[in-house]
Amino acid sequence: MQETAWWQRGIIYEVYPRSFQDSNGDGVGDLNGILQRLDYLVKLGVDALWISPFYSSPMADFGYDVADYCGIDPLFGAMQDFDRLLQEIHNRGLKLILDLVPNHTSDQHPWFLESRSSRENSKRDWYLWRDEANNWQSNFGGPGWEWDDFTGQYYYHSFLKQQPDLNWRNRLVRTAIFQAMRFWLARGVDGFRVDVIWLMIKDDQFRDNPPNPSFRPGQPSSHRFLPVFNSDRPQVHEVVSEMRAVIDDYRDRVLIGEIYLPIPQLMAYYGKDLGGTQLPFNFQLLQTAWTAEALARAISEYDDALPAGAWPNWVLGNHDNARIATRVGSHQARLAAMLLLSLPGTITLYYGEEIGMTNVPIPPDLVQDPAEKNEPGIGVGRDPERTPMPWDSSPLAGFTTGRPWLPLGEDHASLNVEKSDQDPESILHLYRTLIALRRRHSVLVTGELHSIAAANNVLSYERRGEGERLRVLLNLGDAPIPIPSAIGEILAATSPCCLSERPNGLMQLGAAMGLIVRLPAEKYATNGTSSREGRFS
Ligand code: NOJ
Numbered sequence: 210m211q212e213t214a215w216w217q218r219g220i221i222y223e224v225y226p227r228s229f230q231d232s233n234g235d236g237v238g239d240l241n242g243i244l245q246r247l248d249y250l251v252k253l254g255v256d257a258l259w260i261s262p263f264y265s266s267p268m269a270d271f272g273y274d275v276a277d278y279c280g281i282d283p284l285f286g287a288m289q290d291f292d293r294l295l296q297e298i299h300n301r302g303l304k305l306i307l308d309l310v311p312n313h314t315s316d317q318h319p320w321f322l323e324s325r326s327s328r329e330n331s332k333r334d335w336y337l338w339r340d341e342a343n344n345w346q347s348n349f350g351g352p353g354w355e356w357d358d359f360t361g362q363y364y365y366h367s368f369l370k371q372q373p374d375l376n377w378r379n380r381l382v383r384t385a386i387f388q389a390m391r392f393w394l395a396r397g398v399d400g401f402r403v404d405v406i407w408l409m410i411k412d413d414q415f416r417d418n419p420p421n422p423s424f425r426p427g428q429p430s431s432h433r434f435l436p437v438f439n440s441d442r443p444q445v446h447e448v449v450s451e452m453r454a455v456i457d458d459y460r461d462r463v464l465i466g467e468i469y470l471p472i473p474q475l476m477a478y479y480g481k482d483l484g485g486t487q488l489p490f491n492f493q494l495l496q497t498a499w500t501a502e503a504l505a506r507a508i509s510e511y512d513d514a515l516p517a518g519a520w521p522n523w524v525l526g527n528h529d530n531a532r533i534a535t536r537v538g539s540h541q542a543r544l545a546a547m548l549l550l551s552l553p554g555t556i557t558l559y560y561g562e563e564i565g566m567t568n569v570p571i572p573p574d575l576v577q578d579p580a581e582k583n584e585p586g587i588g589v590g591r592d593p594e595r596t597p598m599p600w601d602s603s604p605l606a607g608f609t610t611g612r613p614w615l616p617l618g619e620d621h622a623s624l625n626v627e628k629s630d631q632d633p634e635s636i637l638h639l640y641r642t643l644i645a646l647r648r649r650h651s652v653l654v655t656g657e658l659h660s661i662a663a664a665n666n667v668l669s670y671e672r673r674g675e676g677e678r679l680r681v682l683l684n685l686g687d688a689p690i691p692i693p694s695a696i697g698e699i700l701a702a703t704s705p706c707c708l709s710e711r712p713n714g715l716m717q718l719g720a721a722m723g724l725i726v727r728l729p730a731e732k733y734a735t736n737g738t739s740s741r742e743g744r745f746s
Pocket of ligand 1: 270273310405467529
């Protein structure tokens with residue numbers, strides 16, 4: 210394979226730490242719990258863990274409200290637990306990516322306590338204080354400005370009022386967060402996933418956002434205005450390149466940006482001369498309608514838009530979006546796995562997708578997510594995709610010995626890791642097979658995407674390079690489709706009964722089934738270089 214960095218060829222696995230494995234019976238997952246499950250991840254075949262925040266926090270937004278960037282919340286463990294976890298991760302040849310939350314702190318962070326203590330305080334300007342509120346909204350519902358009686362001004366919060374936004378135009382704020390990054394980098398972490406990186410700089414004139422003409426009642430209130438002046442401001446790229454410079458002071462680290470933007474704006478986060486985030490998260494598969502046509506269009510659009518030298522990446526799920534098996538159904542979730550693991554570049558998986566976990570309905574009295582509490586019943590809640598990982602068939606699924614912080618799925622006795630492990634036809638085995646295939650056929654990582662097409666509910670594309678030519682065929686429809694009998698050597702199938710013979714001797718690919726086949730070598734004259742290398746030239 211061409212020279213690639215670990216974060217280019219690797220598969221990243223997101224662990225939502227509250228829900229992965231509890232080690233002390235308090236019903237909430239923790240660092241020692243993750244440690245207990247590392248060998249499961251090794252067997253799955255992933256390369257890196259991204260762990261959502263475990264810093265000291267009042268947990269108003271479950272850790273995305275940080276009160277100390279260099280401390281571990283006791284709920285998750287202590288610094289020695291972290292050090293041991295990191296060591297064990299590295300001992301297994303895995304990498305660790307932390308979640309950096311630089312856009313806002315907790316309102317209990319000492320910086321904010323100082324900032325709100327008086328208008329004259331030296332940290333007053335570390336946050337966004339104004340005499341008057343404009344129309345910027347909070348992403349969790351309602352106005353984004355909170356009145357502070359004590360000092361007689363408003364402060365801005367993109368999320369909860371317990372999450373005041375930092376002022377990234379202030380040089381000292383930058384220095385302070387960069388110091389926190391260095392603290393973890395020096396300890397040995399392999400990179401950061403940066404929370405809401407596209408929101409970090411706001412308009413310096415605090416202009417009102419224009420109304421959103423497509424807003425309809427029943428949508429989240431933050432959709433009432435178009436986020437023109439409080440997101441994706443041009444100056445944000447300067448901050449991103451400074452963060453990248455911090456990363457580049459250490460060997461072999463990665464900077465990943467959380468960015469929900471249309472493709473052209475997203476691409477800008479690779480940065481000028483590619484000095485931005487190495488991986489601006491690509492959420493196309495989270496946002497595209499599940500049809501062959503829409504997926505083909507999204508994949509082509511993304512691939513075509515990649516700047517020279519930019520490394521692609523694909524994400525299928527995360528802690529803010531409905532699980533794939535709920536979005537597309539459990540049969541199609543197998544196709545989704547094949548799609549994800551046959552696309553170029555870096556892959557990010559969300560915990561539990563590999564066993565086909567679905568969203569768990571949460572009764573109103575058990576709701577935890579502040580987004581749902583603020584705007585109930587309109588579908589913004591994220592608890593359903595954050596429920597505990599079911600490890601075995603015991604009453605509490607091997608997740609905890611206490612009361613789980615969110616309910617386990619009703620199907621946990623039948624759908625869990627232990628059962629999936631024993632069933633060679635489970636989606637877990639399919640994930641392991643596809644991950645191993647990706648490792649063996651580096652064309653799946655580095656090769657060029659060709660012939661992306663959609664017809665009769667079938668999505669197909671080729672991967673070419675590294676002396677190989679593979680074709681991926683995904684039948685998203687609910688009827689079998691005929692395929693040529695000499696289609697090539699089958700490398701992977703979403704299920705053992707994918708292919709059947711028709712009376713006329715032709716073959717057919719079953720409904721909701723997919724294949725990866727190797728086309729005969731003579732049909733493909735390679736020049737010996739992979740296409741991604743081509744992009745670099
Ligand atoms: C994005 C995170 O993914 C989400 O979970 C969190 O609530 C917000 N940022 C606020 O930090």
